[in-house]
Amino acid sequence: MLIDSHAHLEMPDFKKDLEAVIQRAKESGVEYIFTVGTEKKDWKRALEIADSHPSVYAILGVHPHNAKEVDDQTYPMLKKLCRSEKVKAYGEIGLDFFRNLSPPNIQLKRFREQIGLAKELGLPIVVHDREAHQQTLEILKSEKAEACGGIIHCFSGDDEMANACMDMGFYISIPGSITFKNAERCREIVKRIPLESLLIETDAPFLTPEPFRGKRNEPSYVRYTAQRVAEIKKVTFEKVAEVTTKNALRVYRLNV
Ligand SMILES: [Zn+2]
Numbered sequence: 001m002l003i004d005s006h007a008h009l010e011m012p013d014f015k016k017d018l019e020a021v022i023q024r025a026k027e028s029g030v031e032y033i034f035t036v037g038t039e040k041k042d043w044k045r046a047l048e049i050a051d052s053h054p055s056v057y058a059i060l061g062v063h064p065h066n067a068k069e070v071d072d073q074t075y076p077m078l079k080k081l082c083r084s085e086k087v088k089a090y091g092e093i094g095l096d097f098f099r100n101l102s103p104p105n106i107q108l109k110r111f112r113e114q115i116g117l118a119k120e121l122g123l124p125i126v127v128h129d130r131e132a133h134q135q136t137l138e139i140l141k142s143e144k145a146e147a148c149g150g151i152i153h154c155f156s157g158d159d160e161m162a163n164a165c166m167d168m169g170f171y172i173s174i175p176g177s178i179t180f181k182n183a184e185r186c187r188e189i190v191k192r193i194p195l196e197s198l199l200i201e202t203d204a205p206f207l208t209p210e211p212f213r214g215k216r217n218e219p220s221y222v223r224y225t226a227q228r229v230a231e232i233k234k235v236t237f238e239k240v241a242e243v244t245t246k247n248a249l250r251v252y253r254l255n256v
């Protein structure tokens with residue numbers, strides 16, 4: 001059994017064949033998919049998909065790209081939606097200083113606020129960090145994010161960052177890009193992260209692993225990431241599947 005700990009099934013890329021995508025995941029052994037609604041127009045859709053599929057759960061929050069869109073209604077609306085039993089985490093929240101689609105100072109403010117909101121809701125957080133390792137770590141520490149815990153998704157930091165996050169009780173999630181030819185540095189870091197702290201994800205429709213790089217990503221492909229992690233850590237595919245599944249069930253508090 002595998003879990004895709006992070007995908008975006010509500011995105012238009014899956015509009016035409018969502019049922020087939022979910023079915024293929026099941027056939028590939030992907031028992032659960034966590035779909036992440038990153039902005040207002042996607043929250044209800046993500047929840048709708050989760051509500052209508054026993055194998056899908058939702059994660060809701062304001063992505064750093066959308067930080068500038070937060071208004072008076074945003075948090076009350078999220079609070080309401082996050083009370084659904086199908087919502088298992090708050091996110092993805094954090095910092096993206098690579099694309100800077102929202103001004104950095106606003107990203108910092110919204111990240112802090114939303115850690116507070118997640119704590120209030122009693123949910124773990126899913127953190128997006130791109131080209132902002134130092135600042136992400138500083139905020140996680142100063143906002144005492146260890147109180148809610150969660151996941152650093154699409155991890156791209158170094159050993160120091162990984163260790164600091166694990167010290168705070170966070171899990172580190174590895175996407176399909178671990179299969180890329182130029183991901184040697186990332187593979188070296190994964191080698192040193194204990195399997196007990198790892199999750200695997202697709203971030204579908206993005207970051208499609210080899211051998212499908214260039215095509216749309218989908219949850220069934222999470223097995224290629226599991227396979228690669230198994231090779232890196234010199235353990236069996238089954239072991240990676242078993243431990244990462246256990247980790248995901250624990251962080252999302254799924255009693256199955
Ligand atoms: Zn992300």
Ligand SMILES: [Zn+2]
Nearest residue numbers: 006036092203
């Ligand atoms: Zn994502």
